[in-house]
Amino acid sequence: MVDEVLEHLLDREDGIYADVTTGTGGHAEAILERIGPNGRLICLDQDPVALEIARGRLGNEDARVRFHRGNYAKLDGVLAAEGISGFDGILADIGLNSYTLARPEAGMSYQQDVPLDMAVDPDLPFSAAEYLLRVDEAALVDTFQEFGDLRRARLYARRIVERRRAEPIRTTGDLVRTVRDRDRQVDAGELSRIFQAIRVVVLDEMPRLEGLLDGIGDWLQPGGRFVIISYAGHEEKRLKRWMKGVTSPEGPFEALTRRPIGPTREEVGKNRRARSARLRAVRKRGEG
Numbered sequence: 001m002v003d004e005v006l007e008h009l010l011d012r013e014d015g016i017y018a019d020v021t022t023g024t025g026g027h028a029e030a031i032l033e034r035i036g037p038n039g040r041l042i043c044l045d046q047d048p049v050a051l052e053i054a055r056g057r058l059g060n061e062d063a064r065v066r067f068h069r070g071n072y073a074k075l076d077g078v079l080a081a082e083g084i085s086g087f088d089g090i091l092a093d094i095g096l097n098s099y100t101l102a103r104p105e106a107g108m109s110y111q112q113d114v115p116l117d118m119a120v121d122p123d124l125p126f127s128a129a130e131y132l133l134r135v136d137e138a139a140l141v142d143t144f145q146e147f148g149d150l151r152r153a154r155l156y157a158r159r160i161v162e163r164r165r166a167e168p169i170r171t172t173g174d175l176v177r178t179v180r181d182r183d184r185q186v187d188a189g190e191l192s193r194i195f196q197a198i199r200v201v202v203l204d205e206m207p208r209l210e211g212l213l214d215g216i217g218d219w220l221q222p223g224g225r226f227v228i229i230s231y232a233g234h235e236e237k238r239l240k241r242w243m244k245g246v247t248s249p250e251g252p253f254e255a256l257t258r259r260p261i262g263p264t265r266e267e268v269g270k271n272r273r274a275r276s277a278r279l280r281a282v283r284k285r286g287e288g
Helices: 002-009 026-034 048-058 075-082 098-102 128-134 137-148 153-166 172-180 188-202 205-219 233-246 265-270 272-276
Strands: 016-019 040-045 065-069 087-093 220-230 253-255 278-284
Touching: 002 026, 002 087, 002 220, 002 278, 016 026, 026 040, 026 048, 026 087, 040 048, 040 075, 048 065, 048 098, 065 075, 075 205, 087 205, 128 153, 128 188, 137 153, 137 188, 153 172, 172 188, 188 205, 205 220, 205 233, 220 233, 233 278, 265 272
Parallel strands: 016 040, 016 087, 040 065, 087 220
Antiparallel strands: 220 278, 253 278
């Protein structure tokens, strides 16, 4: 959704913009191509491996771009480090980038039997394996229901708790075998939602999203724009409530998208993960 991002994010060539989910640099590259010689782009990502790829892709010789490793709920430190008071536009594509999802050592996917990590941010306190070792059964049921929309959440939680009594779940293959337990109903879609739910907790995704939404008004200049792309149902629910509140007549933002924008058929054809993407954009009230 690069064209839609550029349309709603950029309104001045000399602006200061932030891509707070840079990944390997796809959106950032497009932004750099559009802004002028006096524009600036701050690239942020929690995954140091992905950020290094972006650095190589965008080049270290372009004075317009700077890189910071960290999560998007803590932009105060980035503003201070850069010596600026606010951004003219902030982009957050809160779906995990394809590279990180596919990277075997990240332990994000059920398709390869590797250590069950998921903690691609070095600041995170525990891995997925450690989480499954200590979480109680009721909390795990809640995780599966809220973040995976799993109807058989209680069954999967019970299987995990029973398995760890005998031995820890250390790898992605261990987890797959545990929840399947010769159960033909546990197909690829079900496994994807199980892994997604665990990842949301391990990566601290919802508290970080709350931090982003709480701080975005302070981090934008008057007239600044915020573009956010979400994918999962639990993200959608939260963003709907947030949009309704902040774009009310008395709210600090005006909506630039009357309703969420979805991907084109061409985009979905190129990347099936894009099929659930929804883009929203707002503008901070006031003149920049």
